[in-house]
Amino acid sequence: SQQGEEDPQALSIQEGENATMNCSYKTSINNLQWYRQNSGRGLVHLILIRSNEREKHSGRLRVTLDTSKKSSSLLITASRAADTASYFCATANNAGNMLTFGGGTRLMVKP
Amino acid sequence: GAVVSQHPSWVICKSGTSVKIECRSLDFQATTMFWYRQFPKQSLMLMATSNEGSKATYEQGVEKDKFLINHASLTLSTLTVTSAHPEDSSFYICSAREGGWQETQYFGPGTRLLVL
Numbered sequence: 001s002q003q004g005e006e007d008p009q010a011l012s013i014q015e016g017e018n019a020t021m022n023c024s025y026k027t028s029i030n031n032l033q034w035y036r037q038n039s040g041r042g043l044v045h046l047i048l049i050r051s052n053e054r055e056k057h058s059g060r061l062r063v064t065l066d067t068s069k070k071s072s073s074l075l076i077t078a079s080r081a082a083d084t085a086s087y088f089c090a091t092a093n094n095a096g097n098m099l100t101f102g103g104g105t106r107l108m109v110k111p
Numbered sequence: 112g113a114v115v116s117q118h119p120s121w122v123i124c125k126s127g128t129s130v131k132i133e134c135r136s137l138d139f140q141a142t143t144m145f146w147y148r149q150f151p152k153q154s155l156m157l158m159a160t161s162n163e164g165s166k167a168t169y170e171q172g173v174e175k176d177k178f179l180i181n182h183a184s185l186t187l188s189t190l191t192v193t194s195a196h197p198e199d200s201s202f203y204i205c206s207a208r209e210g211g212w213q214e215t216q217y218f219g220p221g222t223r224l225l226v227l
Contacts, residue, residue: 033215042117042204042220043155088154099145099206099216101155 006089006105014110019076021105023089024069030092032065033099034074036085043088046074081111113139115207117219124195125227131191132222134205140185141207145216146178149202161188195226 007022023032031050035043049056049065049072056063062075076083086104093100114137122130134144143162147155159175161167161182169175177199179191188207192199202223206216 035218040202040221040223043206043218045215045217048215099157101147101157103154 006087006102008105009103010106010108012108012110013079015079015081017079017109019079019083019107019109021074021087021089021107023072023074023102025072025089025091025100025102026070027091028094029067030094032063032072033090033092034061034063034072035088035090035101037088037104038085046087076107079107079109081109083107084109113137113207113209113215113217115141115205115217115219117203117205117222119222120220121223121225123225123227126196127194128226129191129193130195130224131189132203132205132224134188134190134207134219136186136207136209136217139207139209141188141209142185143208144182144188145206145208146180146188146190147204147206149204149221151202155204158190192224195224197226200224200226 033048034046037043047058047063049063060077065072086106088101088104090099090101116135118133146158149155157170158173159167159169161180163182163185167180182188202221204221206218208214208216
């Protein structure tokens, strides 16, 4: 299976609720990044967390990284309908020559 | 944040045609550019990595003679799909990175290719 696998594959919530997505990876990394992709569009970079960091915040986003478990989570608080998109985690290896994407979580926020 | 553009956004072509896709970093110099392919409802798959002035490094299973990459300047990389076939229809996305591996990659909006 590929590096960077998201869980769940699909998530449907009501506006105002929190959404949590998880990402697991297999090999050592330099950093892990989360991206959002609206249907048929390019990727938007959300947040980067380095391997020596445990938590980062950006607005309504909170990302955690547990290198011992090789996992990360993305929490979107107080979700909005506009948050509906696919969310991908991507891991950057230590050689710096590759960013590997997981399968993504499709989030639907119902108004 | 940094902006990466792609041109064209959409292209429809006949089988056998060669298609060139441009990727530009608009407000920074990209030492490294990446090309990805994404099939519907699937994740991005890295095709190749290119450093300015050097030959691209292709991922396993990606034909270098089929997907020609040129990174002639610090702001422009091109991907040419040669003799395109229907199975090449996909969403092609480039990304660019200004510095070393610890820096963020910025993604272009993607180019949708449909080969008839």
